[in-house]
Amino acid sequence: MSDPQFKSWQAIQAEVLRRIHARDWPPGHTIPNEVDLAREFGCARATVNRALQSLADSGLLERRRKAGTRVALHPVGKATLDIPVLRQEIETRSMTYGYRLVERALACAPAALGTDKTALHLIALHYADDVPYVVEDRWINLTSVPAAAEQPFDRISANEWLVITAPYTNGDISFTAEVAGAEQARLLNTDTGAAVFVIDRTTWDHDQTITTVRLTYAPGYRIHTAIGTGMTAK
Amino acid sequence: MSDPQFKSWQAIQAEVLRRIHARDWPPGHTIPNEVDLAREFGCARATVNRALQSLADSGLLERRRKAGTRVALHPVGKATLDIPVLRQEIETRSMTYGYRLVERALACAPAALGTDKTALHLIALHYADDVPYVVEDRWINLTSVPAAAEQPFDRISANEWLVITAPYTNGDISFTAEVAGAEQARLLNTDTGAAVFVIDRTTWDHDQTITTVRLTYAPGYRIHTAIGTGMTAK
DNA sequence: CAGATTATTATGTCTATACATAATATCAAG
DNA sequence: CTTGATATTATGTATAGACATAATAATCTG
Incomplete structure (x- = not known):
């Protein structure tokens, strides 16, 4: 046999x-x-x-x-999403990437950052082919990433800078749909009341929070991936 | 050393x-x-x-x-989402699951189903604690799953029936945010114009389409998962 | 018979060795 | 100098044998 x-x-x-x-x-x-x-x-x-x-x-x-x-009785489908750096995400779709810093300020950190010290607050816009693609609303914990205080973030985004500078051991990500607020709508150049895709992400280095970020995508954004049974194409 | x-x-x-x-x-x-x-x-x-x-x-x-x-230069974060059967998803959150079939009809299949024959069209509502949780709008390819024609789908949902009856070899899933239309809003018992989270999924058995489904979640729905570097706790 | 103890069994993993494969480096010939 | 053959190298994977571990089954004991 x-x-x-x-x-x-x-x-x-x-x-x-x-x-x-x-x-x-x-x-x-x-x-x-x-x-x-x-x-x-x-x-x-x-x-x-x-x-x-x-x-x-x-x-x-x-x-x-x-x-x-x-x-398995109920084969739980598992979809693995790649979460690339925004510039890569845009360039992969063969569009030209653009970046603009909207706001940079020291302020009292929100609860999600898990620190009561002042933290660095950034708001930035990422463009694809000169069209607003996503708003990045980020808080950086200056206790765990002090070098961020020196960084202007006017040319390269925190999104990009952090993956190189401050690696994380674990994190937490969630996806929701929301109605665009006035500020978001203005930045994304869309109507108030449009449905926008939102990604909230917080990352830690062991027990220290590094950063928490909210990415608000322009209407029409779609995350797309393949699900399979472990068999890749041949 | x-x-x-x-x-x-x-x-x-x-x-x-x-x-x-x-x-x-x-x-x-x-x-x-x-x-x-x-x-x-x-x-x-x-x-x-x-x-x-x-x-x-x-x-x-x-x-x-x-x-x-x-x-890796740019450690691509990878998030693995579990895609459970809706009943499990709801019961995991320790809420009581409810189901109601809204519509069941034979109709001309949409393009996404990849067949020009008539297909089975189902619209159903899934409840969590008697509150509308998600609208399931599904097309089933009767060529690849002929048994579906005999199934009333009034007690158990297609969502549940299919994972047991018709396994798939591969599929395709995408997530978007949309504005709830009049029909969806009515079913979900929410306002027209609310932002809703939408999952579109199509599954194949080798080259044959099995089913394509659109899940429209009630406002406030949030997908949540952990991202890590392959290191589990401890 | 209930509860604790001891097999038994299937998976989990490590070792040492061997060969396969892909990508690069080297070098000779035109 | 370019082209093409060849050697080198690091990863990819297979094998046989061994022991570890977890969970169940069987058995002994009070």
Whole structure:
């Protein structure tokens, strides 16, 4: 029963996927253990492990020690969004990038920044082909990033400067839809009352807050990504 | 120089991360090769490989054969969103789930469905604690999922039925902000002109379209997730 | 029979070795 | 000086064997 044609872990992953889709292994089914699969495919157990592990990462399989590997009942779709620097995001769409600092001030930090000291507040506009693309409303914690105080942010954006200067260990991001306020509408050159896409993001370096930012995109903005079952195109 | 305290690939990953954050290895720096690192850490090369590979997956390292491994210049943040079944999503927030079918009809399929045959069109409402939560506007390709024609969808939603019945190989998802139209506003029991969060999703089984759906969430909806550098807590 | 103890089992991971592959560097020939 | 063959190098992956770990099953004990 040994099939010597499955040599790579990708091939094994593809075969496992095929059986799931063909309903040979329906949702909830416990599939053979790694040793048996390795024997069937004529490869080492580590190779089977690699294949199954990556399928488990993508949520299609559920694995538990001793219990074995089951096909997930509710395959939780997972979409991975890339969150590039704004300039890259715009240039990737082959538009020319523009930047303008609107406001730069020291002020009492908002609660989200997790500090009661004064922080650096920035408002800036990013353009795509000279059309307002997104408003960046950012607070920077000067305790964790003191160098930001010296930075004018008139030529390069905080968005870009921070990824190089102040790496984060973890963060928090959320997406909402909001009605554009008067100020946002003016900056984005759109109507008050337009629906705008908003991204709120806060990043930490261990326990210290680095920055919290609200990105308000011009109407029509769309985040787009592919969802898959761990299988990339061939 | 051999340090026998780094035994697991997680420990090695943590140490590599530490060096990146400590600027021992600044952005753009080419780090030592796997053989040298393995010697330094006192472990096998495969263990170093596991650690570095997973960091490369999360976008913090860039690896190329022969060229070596470099710390990414612009660490592209990657956020993984879970896309659960709506009932789970609501029950996870410890609210009671409710469902109501609004419309069920056979009609000429829209372009997005990629078929010119008649398709099944469904409009349904999902409630959280008896408050409208999201409008599901869905088209199902009856060529690829003929069983859907027999299904009333008056008790269980297509959202739930499809994940069990018709698995997909790949899909496409996008997020936007829109102004609620009259019909949507009425269903969601909100004002026309409110900003609503919209998810458009299309799924395929190989080359066949299965379904395309537009989820229009009630105002205030927020998608929320953590971003990290591949390091889980602890 | 309930509760604690001890197998058993499947996954998780490490090691050492080997070969494959991609990208670069080197060098010879035209 | 350019072109093309060849060597070198770092990552990618496979293998067999071993031990670790978690969760379940079986068994012993009061």
